[in-house]
């Protein structure tokens with residue numbers, strides 16, 4: 001296997017990209033970076049009173065762990081700071097050097113195939129219907145004891161998606177050469193199998 005191999009996985013919230021990314025990284029023995037955690041970590045610091053740009057510049061790997069990053073409030077705060085050019089710029093180098101690390105790397109987010117790693121070897125864009133995504137995220141959140149209705153989750157998701165897709169800088173969108181994977185009617189195993197097949201097809205013979 002070549003020393004560097006980059007897989008870019010983008011798509012809206014709760015489409016399944018996190019689950020698929022982890023599974024394919026494990027399958028191929030690649031490192032995995034959930035880039036949403038970077039924006040969530042900045043968002044959490046801002047909710048706690050920090051300046052967004054300073055928080056992004058001072059981010060450490062230790063900031064990326066902890067269950068409090070997964071709440072709907074932090075998700076909204078993440079998508080608000082993600083509009084800011086200085087914040088995005090401060091996070092570029094970390095993501096690119098992760099992608100260039102030894103062995104293969106899977107990065108998932110919103111702009112990996114378009115902005116962070118436009119030269120990625122394989123690009124996937126994972127989607128699902130709004131209702132399916134909201135149901136999945138609602139189950140995940142209530143499973144963690146977060147008290148929220150499915151309608152609230154759907155609302156929160158739509159607000160976030162339209163902010164992410166509508167921003168000027170690095171908007172959420174599929175790269176022209178991305179393989180589209182709609183997981184609405186797929187089990188996790190079936191979606192993962194399709195992602196593995198797409199990556200396998202991009203690996204050097």
Ligand code: C5P
Pocket residue numbers: 013014035036037039040075078079080082108109110111112160164
């Ligand atoms: O993927 P996740 O839902 O954790 O991302 C949280 C927020 O971070 C997104 O709604 C988006 O605003 C932002 N984000 C981004 N670019 C990425 C990853 C996440 O703008 N590559």
